Amino acid sequence: MTIQLEANLQNLRAKAPLVHNITNFVVMNFTANALLAIGASPVMAHAVEEVEDMVSIAGALVVNIGTLSPLWVEGMHSAMAKAAQTGKPIVLDPVGAGATPYRNNVLTALLEAAPPAIIRGNGSEILALAGASIQTKGVDSTADSTDSIGAARALSERFGSVVSVSGAVDVIVHGNRTAWISNGVPLMTKVTGMGCSASALAGAFAAVVTDPFEAAVSAAVTMGVCGELAYRAAKLPGSFQIAFLDTLSDISPAHLAELSKIRLE
Ligand SMILES: Nc1ncnc2c1ncn2[C@@H]1O[C@H](COP(=O)(O)OP(=O)(O)OP(=O)(O)O)[C@@H](O)[C@H]1O
Numbered sequence: 001m002t003i004q005l006e007a008n009l010q011n012l013r014a015k016a017p018l019v020h021n022i023t024n025f026v027v028m029n030f031t032a033n034a035l036l037a038i039g040a041s042p043v044m045a046h047a048v049e050e051v052e053d054m055v056s057i058a059g060a061l062v063v064n065i066g067t068l069s070p071l072w073v074e075g076m077h078s079a080m081a082k083a084a085q086t087g088k089p090i091v092l093d094p095v096g097a098g099a100t101p102y103r104n105n106v107l108t109a110l111l112e113a114a115p116p117a118i119i120r121g122n123g124s125e126i127l128a129l130a131g132a133s134i135q136t137k138g139v140d141s142t143a144d145s146t147d148s149i150g151a152a153r154a155l156s157e158r159f160g161s162v163v164s165v166s167g168a169v170d171v172i173v174h175g176n177r178t179a180w181i182s183n184g185v186p187l188m189t190k191v192t193g194m195g196c197s198a199s200a201l202a203g204a205f206a207a208v209v210t211d212p213f214e215a216a217v218s219a220a221v222t223m224g225v226c227g228e229l230a231y232r233a234a235k236l237p238g239s240f241q242i243a244f245l246d247t248l249s250d251i252s253p254a255h256l257a258e259l260s261k262i263r264l265e
């Protein structure tokens, strides 16, 4: 099995898929900019009155529960049901899973109603989602991605989803396939919305790549390689955030493939 990183990024840029995001107030702007920079076309829409129509014209749906409230949850359910019905890939970012019972309950209902193609979260979010009794510290991880592999496998088996766990090493599992991606820099944890962007990029790749495992790996590598290149130019969070967007738009497909550090099993 190989991952066609070069072709996948070329394909993404050629098709510029519309990615429908229902995401949180904190990261909306950064996520839209990250999607534009890589070559996708973002739209943020959460009203229950329009999500079905929006997802119908999109290539993928990204649902992120970062700042949820009941009306938004209604929109998430409608959008996910329509995506499932029309065969659009869904990416779910379980932001803050394990922090409060409300988040856990909403996530359980969403997962059961419409299983996502890709679930992308940090270590403690994935542990919590799989039912471990773990207290997530707000939206930040309290667990290593590599300690969450068992939880990721259990979730993948239960919902049939690719599970992508971010951290110093990103671990991506689907059935008996596993990818370890060791790109990225620690400064990425000091800019809010890096994980949310990782999920949004997974949506952009899933819109143009048939295999969701391949899409999730391509997104994680893109995040990590662009993080490393941005860090060459900027070593503090504010300037790094901007350098990261610049790098997403500047990275060539060949350079992405060349700098990738993937181990596949
Ligand atoms: N210690 C690290 N070293 C290198 N890269 C890292 C490290 N920690 C996280 N990353 C990278 O940072 C990105 C975001 O991952 P992270 O686990 O911080 O997401 P998150 O907690 O969901 O973020 P947020 O909720 O703030 O958006 C991923 O691309 C991941 O590979």
Ligand SMILES: Cc1ncsc1CCO
Pocket: 024, 026, 027, 066, 067, 095, 139, 192, 193, 195, 196
């Ligand atoms: C800080 C924060 N709080 C809710 S969502 C969010 C963005 C990172 O996930």
Ligand SMILES: [Mg+2]
Pocket: 093, 095, 096, 121, 122, 139, 195, 196
């Ligand atoms: Mg997150």
